[in-house]
Amino acid sequence: MSYIEELKEALGDKVLTEDFERFVFGADWSPRTQGEIIPPDVVICPRCTEDVVKTVKIAYEHGIPVTAGGGLTGMAGGAVPIHRGIYIDGTCMNQIIEVDVDNQTIRAQSGASLQDLVDAVELHGLWFPVLPESKWSCTLASAIACDIDSTFGMKYGKPLNMVLSIELVTGTGEVIEVGHRKTRFSATGYKLKDLIIGSEGTLGVITAATVKVEPVPEHRHVDMIIFPSMGQTVKYLDRVLKAGLVPEGAHINCRRRLKFYTHAYKEKHGHDPKIPDWAGALLAIIFAGDRDVLDFTLKKAYAIAAEMKGQIVEEREIVDNWWISKHTLEFPPFKQKWPASQTVKKFGAADPGIPMGRLEDIYEKFIETAEKYDLEILGMNAYLEHPCSIGFSLSCALFVDYRDQDEIDRYRKYFEEMSKIAVDMEGTMSTYMSDTDLKVPYFEYEHGPAARYMLEIKRLFDPKGIMNPGKKFTRDRVLGKEE
Ligand SMILES: Cc1cc2nc3c(=O)[nH]c(=O)nc-3n(C[C@H](O)[C@H](O)[C@H](O)COP(=O)(O)OP(=O)(O)OC[C@H]3O[C@@H](n4cnc5c(N)ncnc54)[C@H](O)[C@@H]3O)c2cc1C
Structure with a gap:
C-alpha cells in the first residue's frame, strides 16, 4: 500500500490530495516566483494529537518528509515543503x-x-x-x-x-x-x-x-520621539531603563520605514507626515500601568527626552496611524500599509540581530547592501525584544517584485550577505524568522563546532531527517550523505 493510501485508511477525509487543495500550501509570504511554489504531495488536516501521531508514524515508516505549518505568513519560507511529501495544516487544531x-x-x-x-x-x-x-x-x-x-x-x-x-x-x-x-x-x-x-x-x-x-494593564500610552540618530535613540532607552521605567514596547524606525505605517495619512492629507530634516530615527515607545504610575512615568520619560534633545511628535494622527497599523489593525486588513506591499511588490526582510552598540553600523550596511543589489529600500526597524533591557531584533526591509526572477535572486543574495554581516558584527543571522533553507550556507559560520552538536540533537529527535527537511541542515547532511 502506498503511504498516501495508508494515510487515507488511518485518517479518512482529513487527507487532501487534489491539486487545488495542495497548491495553497506551496508558498508563504516570502518573495518567490510562481515557478518556485512547491505544493506538498498530500495535506493532512488533523484534529488532535493522535491524528498527528498516526501521520508521523506512517511518514517515519516510509521516510516521507513532514512539514507542519500555521497561517503561512512566515517571511522566509519556513513552512514551505521544499522536499514536498506531507504537509500538516496546523490551523485545524x-x-x-x-x-x-x-x-x-x-x-x-x-x-x-x-x-x-x-x-x-x-x-x-x-x-x-x-x-x-x-x-x-x-x-x-x-x-x-x-x-x-x-x-x-x-x-x-x-x-x-x-x-x-x-x-x-x-x-x-x-x-x-x-x-x-x-x-x-x-x-x-x-x-x-x-x-x-x-x-x-x-x-x-x-x-x-x-x-x-x-x-491587562489599566491604561496604555503610545508616543513617538524624534532623535537625530539611531545611536541617540539607544542612549535614550538606556537612560529610561536606568531611571527605573519599563516600556511595554519600543520600536526604532528609520525615517523611511515610518512611511510604511503611515500610508493612510498620506492618502488623507496628500503628503507624508512632516518630519524635521534633522530626524535620523523615530522611536515609538509604549508605556502602561494604572493612571498614577502612567502619569508619573510619562512625566519622567518626557523630561529625559527633553534633556537628550528628543522631540515628541505632537501630531497625534501620525502616532495613531502607526499604532493602528502596528497593533489595533482597525481597518480592512493591511489596507493601511504601503499599497505596493504584497500586491505588486512583496515585503522582503532580513532579520538579523546585533549587539546594542552596532545599530548605526548595521543600518549603514543595510543601505549599502540593498543599493549594491539594486533593490528598492522600504526601511529598517529595530524592535526591542528583550525584557527590561536593550536587545534588538531587526527588520531590514525591501520591496521585491515577486514576478521578476532576477530581482528575487538579487534579494536572496542580499539576504545571505546581511546574514554574514550580522555574524561578523558578533550578532546572529536571525531573530524572528529562524533559519529556513536560506540561512543553511551560513549555519556553520554562525555556530562553529556547536553546529555538530545541533546536528546530533536533530538526529536524536528525527533519525530519518523527515521533519521539515532542508531547514537549518540539508537533508543529506542529516542522513550523513554529505560532509
Ligand atoms: C503582515 C505581517 C506582519 C507580521 N508581523 C510580524 C511581527 O510583528 N513579528 C514577527 O515576529 N513576525 C511577523 N510576521 C511574520 C510571521 O507572521 C511570523 O513569523 C509568524 O510566526 C508566522 O506564523 P504562521 O502561523 O503564519 O507561520 P507559518 O509561516 O505557517 O510557519 C512558520 C514556521 O513555523 C513552523 N510551524 C508551524 N506550525 C508548526 C507546528 N505545529 N509544529 C512545528 N513547527 C511548526 C513552520 O514549519 C515554519 O517553519 C508578520 C507577517 C505578516 C504577513
Whole structure:
C-alpha cells in the first residue's frame, strides 16, 4: 500500500490530495516566483494529537518528509515543503484546552492563533502579550517554532520568556511534553522546552502548549520621539531603563520605514507626515500601568527626552496611524500599509540581530547592501525584544517584485550577505524568522563546532531527517550523505 493510501485508511477525509487543495500550501509570504511554489504531495488536516501521531508514524515508516505549518505568513519560507511529501495544516487544531485563572496560564492546541489566546482570557482581565502584527493568523505553534517578535517585547519578551510547556510529536511519532505546565521555572533535567523554541518544526510537530498570561494593564500610552540618530535613540532607552521605567514596547524606525505605517495619512492629507530634516530615527515607545504610575512615568520619560534633545511628535494622527497599523489593525486588513506591499511588490526582510552598540553600523550596511543589489529600500526597524533591557531584533526591509526572477535572486543574495554581516558584527543571522533553507550556507559560520552538536540533537529527535527537511541542515547532511 502506498503511504498516501495508508494515510487515507488511518485518517479518512482529513487527507487532501487534489491539486487545488495542495497548491495553497506551496508558498508563504516570502518573495518567490510562481515557478518556485512547491505544493506538498498530500495535506493532512488533523484534529488532535493522535491524528498527528498516526501521520508521523506512517511518514517515519516510509521516510516521507513532514512539514507542519500555521497561517503561512512566515517571511522566509519556513513552512514551505521544499522536499514536498506531507504537509500538516496546523490551523485545524485550534481548540483552547484550559484557562487557569489562579495560576495565570492557558493551554491550547498548537493551531490556535495568538489572538485566540487573548480572546480566551480577556474576560478574566488577562492577556497573552506576545503579539506580532500577524496575531490573527500566526499560530501558537509557529510563534514557538520561530520565537517570533512581539509588539510588547520590551516588557514581556518573546515566546522563550512566556512558554511554559510544549507537547511535541517527534520524528518517530512519539509524544513528549517538555517543560512544566504550571511552574515558572525548574532546575531539573535539561531545558528541552527552550530547545524546541526556534526549532522551526525540524525536531517534531508541536501539538499543544501552555503559556503564561498576564494582567491587562489599566491604561496604555503610545508616543513617538524624534532623535537625530539611531545611536541617540539607544542612549535614550538606556537612560529610561536606568531611571527605573519599563516600556511595554519600543520600536526604532528609520525615517523611511515610518512611511510604511503611515500610508493612510498620506492618502488623507496628500503628503507624508512632516518630519524635521534633522530626524535620523523615530522611536515609538509604549508605556502602561494604572493612571498614577502612567502619569508619573510619562512625566519622567518626557523630561529625559527633553534633556537628550528628543522631540515628541505632537501630531497625534501620525502616532495613531502607526499604532493602528502596528497593533489595533482597525481597518480592512493591511489596507493601511504601503499599497505596493504584497500586491505588486512583496515585503522582503532580513532579520538579523546585533549587539546594542552596532545599530548605526548595521543600518549603514543595510543601505549599502540593498543599493549594491539594486533593490528598492522600504526601511529598517529595530524592535526591542528583550525584557527590561536593550536587545534588538531587526527588520531590514525591501520591496521585491515577486514576478521578476532576477530581482528575487538579487534579494536572496542580499539576504545571505546581511546574514554574514550580522555574524561578523558578533550578532546572529536571525531573530524572528529562524533559519529556513536560506540561512543553511551560513549555519556553520554562525555556530562553529556547536553546529555538530545541533546536528546530533536533530538526529536524536528525527533519525530519518523527515521533519521539515532542508531547514537549518540539508537533508543529506542529516542522513550523513554529505560532509
Ligand atoms: C503582515 C505581517 C506582519 C507580521 N508581523 C510580524 C511581527 O510583528 N513579528 C514577527 O515576529 N513576525 C511577523 N510576521 C511574520 C510571521 O507572521 C511570523 O513569523 C509568524 O510566526 C508566522 O506564523 P504562521 O502561523 O503564519 O507561520 P507559518 O509561516 O505557517 O510557519 C512558520 C514556521 O513555523 C513552523 N510551524 C508551524 N506550525 C508548526 C507546528 N505545529 N509544529 C512545528 N513547527 C511548526 C513552520 O514549519 C515554519 O517553519 C508578520 C507577517 C505578516 C504577513
